[in-house]
Amino acid sequence: MADEIRALSDELASNPASQAFLRLGELLRQRGELDAAARVAHRGRERHPASAVAHDLAARIALDRGDSASASDAWQAVLRLDPAHPGAHKGLGFIAYRSGRLRDAADHLARAAALDQADASIAKALALVQGALDQSGAAPPASPPSQAPARRSSIGLSLFSDLAAGAETVLLLDQNGLVLAGSAPVDGADRSAEIGAHLSGISEEADRAMRHLDLGAWKTIVIEGPMASAALSPAGEGGLVMVTAPRATPLGLLRRMLDRAAERGRTWLEEGA
Amino acid sequence: MASPFQPLLATVMRLRGTTACLIVDERDGVIVDSTLQFGMRGNVFAALISSLYRKAKQSAASAGMGDASFVQLEAELGRVCAVGRDGLVLIAVADPKANLGLLRVELLKAREALA
Numbered sequence: 242m243a244d245e246i247r248a249l250s251d252e253l254a255s256n257p258a259s260q261a262f263l264r265l266g267e268l269l270r271q272r273g274e275l276d277a278a279a280r281v282a283h284r285g286r287e288r289h290p291a292s293a294v295a296h297d298l299a300a301r302i303a304l305d306r307g308d309s310a311s312a313s314d315a316w317q318a319v320l321r322l323d324p325a326h327p328g329a330h331k332g333l334g335f336i337a338y339r340s341g342r343l344r345d346a347a348d349h350l351a352r353a354a355a356l357d358q359a360d361a362s363i364a365k366a367l368a369l370v371q372g373a374l375d376q377s378g379a380a381p382p383a384s385p386p387s388q389a390p391a392r393r394s395s396i397g398l399s400l401f402s403d404l405a406a407g408a409e410t411v412l413l414l415d416q417n418g419l420v421l422a423g424s425a426p427v428d429g430a431d432r433s434a435e436i437g438a439h440l441s442g443i444s445e446e447a448d449r450a451m452r453h454l455d456l457g458a459w460k461t462i463v464i465e466g467p468m469a470s471a472a473l474s475p476a477g478e479g480g481l482v483m484v485t486a487p488r489a490t491p492l493g494l495l496r497r498m499l500d501r502a503a504e505r506g507r508t509w510l511e512e513g514a
Numbered sequence: 515m516a517s518p519f520q521p522l523l524a525t526v527m528r529l530r531g532t533t534a535c536l537i538v539d540e541r542d543g544v545i546v547d548s549t550l551q552f553g554m555r556g557n558v559f560a561a562l563i564s565s566l567y568r569k570a571k572q573s574a575a576s577a578g579m580g581d582a583s584f585v586q587l588e589a590e591l592g593r594v595c596a597v598g599r600d601g602l603v604l605i606a607v608a609d610p611k612a613n614l615g616l617l618r619v620e621l622l623k624a625r626e627a628l629a
Contacts (some may be wrong), residue, residue, distance in 0.1 A: 356570070410528030412575055427578035439572040446569075447587055450562040450594065454607060455556055464570045466579030471570075485577050 246272075253281075258288060262283060266298045278302045286315075295325040300332055309336050324417050324441060327357035331366070339369055343377065344434075346370045349420055352438035371430075400509060401502055409469060409485045411498075412437075413506040416479030417441055422509070425485075436483070440473070444481055461499065463492065472499040476506040519547040522604070523626050529620060530566070531612025533592070536605045537628070538564045540598055563587075567603050569594045573625070584618060597625040602629055 243330035249265040269278035282299040289295045311337050319329035334345035334349030352368040357363060401411035402423040412423040412433055418441030425433040447459040462473040471485040472495050482503040486495050519537050526535045527549050536548040536556060543561030550556045567585055575583040587594040595617055596605045604624055608617055 293622070425577055427576070432576050432578070435576045436573045439569050439576055443566055443568075444571045446562045446566045450559055450566065451589045452589070453559045453562070453593065454594070456588075456592040456594075456607075459587055459589045461572065461586075461588045462566075463584075463586045464574050464579070464582050465584040466574045466582050469574075469577065469579040471574060471577060473580060481574075485579060 257284075260289075262288075262292060263298055266302065270302050275306045283362075292321060293319045297328055297332075300329070301372055302335070304332065306439065309339070309467060312336060320417065323354055323503055327353045327360065328365070330356065330453065331360070331363055334366065334370070336343065338366070338373075343370055343374045347374055348437070350433040351434040352418065355435065355438040359483075372507070374429075400505065409487065410471075411502050411510070412436065412481075412483045413502075414418070414440060414481045414483065416444070421480065422506070440481060440483065444475055444479060461496065463495075470495055472496060474494065474499055474503045476503050477510045480506070480510065482506045517547040520543060522619045522627050523549045524604050525603070526617075526620055526624060529606075529608075529612065529617055531609045532606055532617065533609055534605075534607040536560055536563075538543050538603045540564055540568060540603045546602060547624060563594060563596060563605050565600060565602050567605075571598070577593075585620060586614075586618075595621055599625050599628040602628045 245267050249261045252259055252261045253265060259347050260481045262281050264276050266281040266285065269281060279299070280293065282302050285295045286299055289348060296315045296318040299366050300312045300319065303312035303315060313333060316329040316332045319326050323495070330353035331435060332347040334346045338346035339350060340396045345371045347367065350363060350370055352358075354367050392418045400413065402408050410423070410425040412425055413421045418437040420433045420437050423433065424431050435481060443462070445460065451457060452460050453466050464471040467488065469485050470492065471483060471488055471492065473481050473483045476482045483497065484495060486498065523537070525537045526532055534548070534550045534554060536550070538544065538560045539546060543564035545556055545560045550554055566587065570585045571582045574580070582586040583597060585596045592606050592607065592609045593612070593614070594605060598602050598604070604621060606621060608614070608616060
């Protein structure tokens with residue numbers, strides 16, 4: 242390992258723009274030389290600010306140094322560049338869990354699990370957090386006031402309560418698929434975070450597909466399943482509203498419920514901005 | 515060489531208002547067979563819609579809806595409908611004048627022939 246570190250250091254010295262900092266930073270991290278690793282990662286981020294892997298490296302080193310705040314900042318930077326980065330969601334889920342924000346932890350871990358189904362450690366962590374949520378009575382989102390305006394947090398749970406009659410699920414999701422309001426009760430558990438994770442990016446894909454076909458802006462997505470139907474529409478700020486209802490519900494009624502939920506979601510987002 | 519899906523595509527394309535029809539690999543969005551309008555960039559569109567279909571299907575499963583049988587994306591100037599089976603997705607693009615009910619029935623029938 243020492244030879245490789247020397248070779249990578251030489252390469253980086255002769256070509257500072259090289260990607261060798263990624264491997265070098267990782268090797269230093271593995272050897273426990275965290276200060277040196279942090280310096281390498283810092284320089285790498287400065288030279289390659291649009292590189293998600295550079296920010297991810299810096300986040301992992303920061304976490305090893307016990308600096309959760311820097312790690313969180315770096316993983317947030319990763320997600321701005323690559324919203325589907327499972328490692329960043331996993332890391333943010335871990336930080337949220339450690340700081341007692343179980344709902345945030347579940348959101349991030351569900352997204353990580355959906356993005357990287359081969360990583361068994363994510364599924365285990367998600368089960369652990371879900372168990373803790375179930376034991377705690379679960380419902381209230383644990384986001385600290387500094388991350389979400391208190392008014393939104395308190396209204397989020399009840400935003401759609403009067404619309405829920407006839408609907409199984411009413412959800413408001415942000416542009417990253419994170420749940421802003423509503424719930425999705427399935428077999429006694431709230432599956433909203435998992436649904437949000439799967440729907441992450443769908444609005445952007447619909448936009449792009451419609452641009453390719455010159456069909457204008459997309460208005461609704463309707464999904465029919467054997468047990469239920471779902472309808473989605475844009476809700477402003479890149480977000481989405483999703484409503485599901487039993488299969489027997491006429492599609493016209495489902496659309497009316499969607500329209501009302503979308504209108505309320507948009508208004509709420511505008512007022513909270 | 516004509517693919518085994520040509521008759522299926524032809525049936526859907528005969529419906530009024532249908533402007534394109536594609537069969538796409540659900541996993542990677544690669545076109546298996548298609549009937550497109552001249553100038554249409556099928557590859558990008560196929561990749562986007564197959565990804566959208568996959569997400570719709572996964573979210574439906576998570577929401578306890580079962581296996582999604584029909585997905586419709588409605589836009590200002592038309593709509594895109596998709597059905598899938600055994601890793602293939604049949605996608606139809608239609609203008610606003612298309613008879614959606616008929617298109618839906620034909621796509622669900624055609625779904626049975628996908629394999």
